[in-house]
Amino acid sequence: MRTILSIAIDALAFGMVLFIICIGLSLTMGLMRVVNLAHGAFAMIAGYIASYAARDLGLGYAAAIFLAITGTIVISIPLERFLYRRIYGSSELTQVLMTIGLTFCVIGITNYFMGPTLKTIPLPQALSQPVDVGFRTIAAHRLFVIACGAAVAVGLWYLIERTSFGIKLRATVDNSAMSDALGVRTQVVYAISFAIAIGLAALGGVVGAEFLPIEPYYALRYMVTFLVVVSVGGAGSIPGALIACLVLGLVDTTGRYLMPDFGNFFFYAAVILIVCLFPRGFLGRAQ
């Protein structure tokens, strides 16, 4: 029983890291119809900024997270204006080619400036202690990640379902020409959504750095995992992405505990099964 609980909490923490990073990708793919393979690259940029802020500038963890998110969004604004805006509505192949090219550029640039070694983001004292939760000790940081994931899920749901911006966003997604005609400034809506998606990637990159360490190949190494989560959850669906992350996190963690030699077998077997049963992902919408 202790073992089961223990695995469940590890799975939850891992799933939440995936969720925070992937939900931004899910939004860009589902709502804006942009296959943004450079999503992981933005998470990585945030990790580097946070690492630089905390280690070299000596800022606190909260300040580092804030700086990483704003810094990454600032970097993404000109990219959105001059690169991404050209590929809204283009074919998937064009989008994939451009964004993977961008990924390689980011890898090359970070490798050149930051060097190929691992970068860590030092945690504050309170988060780096192991905490006794009754049946085992767990890193306080994992509890923090779980809380972040829950906050992101609730916050996004509220934003999209309950605010006037959410209404404009949904209208733009359903029919952008009509929304335009009705006075919704769709370009602005797209730009803000893109910034939110990038900001979430940045948050995920920083708080998830303990699971997915920051190094130049981060952007490519986890790309497949991120895409899998989005397609299993159904692009654009927040609850879908949450379910996908928790299920895949659980399958992966349990598989790794029970039969480590099988590696990713259970993860991909689960993906195949889910995609067979739900071709659009758990909660994907019909096109």
Added chain:
Amino acid sequence: MTAGKKILGAAVGAVLMGSGSAYADTIKVGIIGPFSGPFALQGKNFQAGVEAYRALNGKSVKGHDVEIIYRDLPAANPAQSRALAQELVVKEKVQYLGGVYFTPDAMAITPLLSQANTPLVIFNAATSAIMNTSPLVVRTSFTTAQTTNPLGKIAFDEGVRKAITVVSDYGPGVDAENAFKKAFEAAGGEVVESVRMPMNTTDFSPIMQRVRDSGATGLFAFLPSGPPTLGFVKAFNETGLKRAGTKFYAPGDLTQESDLPALGEAAEGLKTSFHYSVAHDSPENKRFVEAAVKAIGSADQLSFPAVGAYDGMHVIYKMIEATDGKQDAQKAVDAVKGLSWTSPRGPVRIEPETRHITQNIYLREVAKNADGKYINKEIQTFPDQKDPGLATQ
């Protein structure tokens, strides 16, 4: 044909100038390594080792200029490795091949050597079996079995009776698992469980749970150096295994110097065994580190592949000296059999039968030095260790 021409040219030159050493031919050495891509740091270390050796020992041997040609092989890729070696031999006319980071790449090159009349000096690839595939291979790095072997006895002497092994699921990982098991059981201990993790594992908590459930008091781990080692060490600390007093043993790949700034406090006190620590205290190492840091650009990036390359260049220079610039692979290899010298890592010798390097293995502990930097501090020396993988064959 070319060799004949060269000798003729040399003779004419010697007569004209009246001095044997004045003729300048160029001997080319081809170095294959990962100079770009995810393993670029290891390739940079190769380059730093080579450049350091040339900076300290000159760029010519007995009047023969030595030219280095680097070829980039970003990840393990036997077919490309073979193609690069062929290109170096046929097109660039290199007399010596060196480098090679991954075992499969070395295995792809060795069948070419006798026809190419070219020796291969391996700077890293660490599987025992490579040495049996060609008589023209010499190795100046280490094998996983060689660095792991002393740990079995160390663990037993520290009171561990039941141990669990956790290794990355690939060739060297399996080598390490077997070597530890053998040494630990020979000392009288028992390996209660052996876990093999897939290479791309990033979350190690479930593995640690398994370690805890196994009831072992000692954990032997092997992971290739790089990003996952950080997660592994952190998971060991955070799941409370460290606090519970579980002892942790690993070969030095896990605490490679270039990873230490990131591992930092998490790794403090970890004991690993390896053939080289950048902090090794000797005048030879001081000279080497100074030259290699200059070549690589930053002290944080220097680690063990550089010393393999440095000693590899020493072997190649000795080969050039013995053959006096003529291309004769067998003579070159024979000349370095039994060669012994003082490397930055300590006294070493090329074993005549196996052509592998015999060296000290050190038990080290991650500790802070006087400047507050984390280093691998040597605390115990196991002198004259051969490769147990080859010695038993």
